[in-house]
Amino acid sequence: MKDTDASRDGGAMKTLNVLRPIGKFLLPVLVSLVLLVLLWWGFLQLYPQVGMVGKTPGEVWRYLMTGSTAESAQELIFGQLRITLRDAAIGFLAGMGAALCVAALFVGVPAFAQAFMPVAMLLRSVPLVALTPIIVLIFGRGLLGVTVMAAIVVFFPALVMIMNGLRSAPRQAMELVAAYGGSQWKTLRLVAIPAALPSVFAAARISVPGALIGALLGEWLGSGQGLGAGLIQAIPRFEYEQLWASIAIVTLVSVVAYAVVGVLEGLVLARFSPQPEHE
Numbered sequence: 660m661k662d663t664d665a666s667r668d669g670g671a672m673k674t675l676n677v678l679r680p681i682g683k684f685l686l687p688v689l690v691s692l693v694l695l696v697l698l699w700w701g702f703l704q705l706y707p708q709v710g711m712v713g714k715t716p717g718e719v720w721r722y723l724m725t726g727s728t729a730e731s732a733q734e735l736i737f738g739q740l741r742i743t744l745r746d747a748a749i750g751f752l753a754g755m756g757a758a759l760c761v762a763a764l765f766v767g768v769p770a771f772a773q774a775f776m777p778v779a780m781l782l783r784s785v786p787l788v789a790l791t792p793i794i795v796l797i798f799g800r801g802l803l804g805v806t807v808m809a810a811i812v813v814f815f816p817a818l819v820m821i822m823n824g825l826r827s828a829p830r831q832a833m834e835l836v837a838a839y840g841g842s843q844w845k846t847l848r849l850v851a852i853p854a855a856l857p858s859v860f861a862a863a864r865i866s867v868p869g870a871l872i873g874a875l876l877g878e879w880l881g882s883g884q885g886l887g888a889g890l891i892q893a894i895p896r897f898e899y900e901q902l903w904a905s906i907a908i909v910t911l912v913s914v915v916a917y918a919v920v921g922v923l924e925g926l927v928l929a930r931f932s933p934q935p936e937h938e
Contacts, residue, residue: 685918685921685922688914688917688918688921691914692911692914695910695914696716699715699716699907700715700716703715711899712899713899713903714899714900714902714903714904716907718900718903719900719903719904719907722900722901722904723736723904732900732901732904735889735901736886736889736901736904736905736908739884739885739886739888739889739905740885740886740908740909740912742878742884742885742886743871743874743875743878743885743886743887743909744912745802746802746805746806746809746874746877746878746882746885747809747870747871747873747874748870749802749806749809750805750806750807750808750809750810750812750813750870750873750874750877751809751810751813751866751867751870753806753809753810753813754809754810754811754812754813754814754817754866754870755813755817755862755863755866757810757814758813758814758817758818758821758862759817759821759859761814761818762817762818762821762822762825763825763847763852765818765822766822766825766826766847766851767843767844767847772822779815779818780815782815783815787808787811787812787873787876788876788880790811791808791876791877791880791881794807794808794811794877794881795880795881800881800882800883801882802882804877804881804882805873805874805877805878805881805882805885806877807877808873808874808876808877808881809869809870809871809873809874809877810870810873811873812866812869812870812872812873813866813869813870813873816862816865816866816869817862817863817865817866820858820859820861820862820865821855821858821859821862823858824854824855824856824857824858824859825847825851825852825854825855825858826851827854827855827858828850828851828854828855829850829854832850832854833846833850833851836849836850856927856928857924857928860920860921860923860924860927860928861924863920863924864917864920864921864924867913867916867917867920868913868916868917871909871912871913871916874887875887875890875909879891886905886908886909889901889905890902890905890906893905
């Protein structure tokens, strides 16, 4: 009976350890969404001179959900959103994958970091808008060009954060693996990468909005498709409901994606972090 109670308590503790980081992360996200809506409404109240250009949350809701044009508005904006999400997802995966590989290479072979890190930081300082014509010329105006722009936005911040995480691995553990004959790459795989998981997830959280921004910029200046192009095309046509609805949708998707990565981070870190022993 005691064993059953102990196992039940242990299962409850494991469930609590999983749910606690999820709730701890989701609550601030929900508060942030409420604050964004309040700031949006408050800005329009403080600056009435915005006039017809400004649309309140209620007007955007009617345009997109309950108004007479809601069906066509949903078809237009959600169709553009699907393209943007595809572009951002591919760019995010490409940028994060490249950052992981390059960070591991730089940490495993310090000579590469000394040779190429200054070049990477120099490229990072160049505005993406200035690089866009070159990217379009090389990779074209299609999916590849937009993916490259989104991946560039993701790559550089993720590279720096992941490198710092890999370098923060416990030195004693790395020396122990090396003492048992483990190679440098095996030490990196067994010790440094698990130790860098918090940095990897932090880079992913920061990179999700960055991937969306890169995709929007690529669609605006390159492909002419997706929400990035729709935002610009709505201005000369005086489609301000579409403009504000697109901005609201992008913001919402960015916050939700940030929250999803945060929940995954909580689950993974709760799974792999050491658990306290119960007597």
